[in-house]
Amino acid sequence: MTRSARTILPPEALDPTDRAILNALQDGFPITPRPYDDAGAALGITGAELIDRIARLREIGAITRFGPFFDAAAMGGAFCLCAMAVPADRWDEVLTKVNAHPQVAHNYERTHALNMWFVLATDTPEGITRTAQAIEAETGLDVMLFPKLEEYFIGFRVQA
């Protein structure tokens, strides 16, 4: 993941149709028998072309994912933003231990004393505490929990 993470696509990598797909498909996708045909029709392309283009967008790293976005809380589970202050000389070791947990959905290095920020997604609210405690036990470092109290915006809106 980190290999492509540093790559910026040249502007010519995306043509106007790719940009239209990126903009339109951030909002949603039909739940119909032939959804690519239906979504393609709105963009003026065939379903087959839409499939090819999404596959290519994924291949070149323009998108990270295409599919359903689940709300862990609505499934009875939970999300929680967490942060750790990881000493530089222990970075790789701690990163390996943190990322080994399948509950760690996203993880970012950030510019702060709290330099590792990740999201835990678990089946149950108790899973957040359990996973955080496991990481603390494995690393000997504090895991700070920042659960959301109120949400003012959901999702993405990148103008491609």
Add this chain to the structure above:
Amino acid sequence: MTAANPRGMAPLDAIDRRIVRATQAGLPLTPQPYAEIAAVLDLTEAEVIDRIAAMQERGIIRRIAIAPHHYALGMTANGMSVWDVADDRISDLGARIGALPYVTHCYQRPRALPQWPYNLFAMLHGSGRDEVEAKRREVAAILGDACRGSDILYSTRILKKTGLRLAD
């Protein structure tokens, strides 16, 4: 976002959970993706469509969509701005900040005093740090004297990014 799962609403039954597991890595890139999921799970296409639509209706699926890779698309500066906002004004101001076009992921979160005085988080996206800093000044102007302090944390590396993985 507390309304998505009103108390008493049935969570996922066994078939829903199989559908979640079959799609959490992504939707098949085939002309009839729901039929393909159905074939794998030994269900009918109509049943898969009905259940996915019902899960979206209930907020279990927020949407079926593309997740753009901000960095690859030139949004190279991804700043997590954090603000210490007066408790009695955060709901109103948070809604205003969340509505700004360059803001995503805007949340009230608990402070962790004394180390972390910030209770409002707002992701600012831009093509460079100058652009993000300009947006940060706009946010500061909106918050005005309700804000006692702020910081911004830039992401320097994506260390892991996967969809939600539902355990068995």
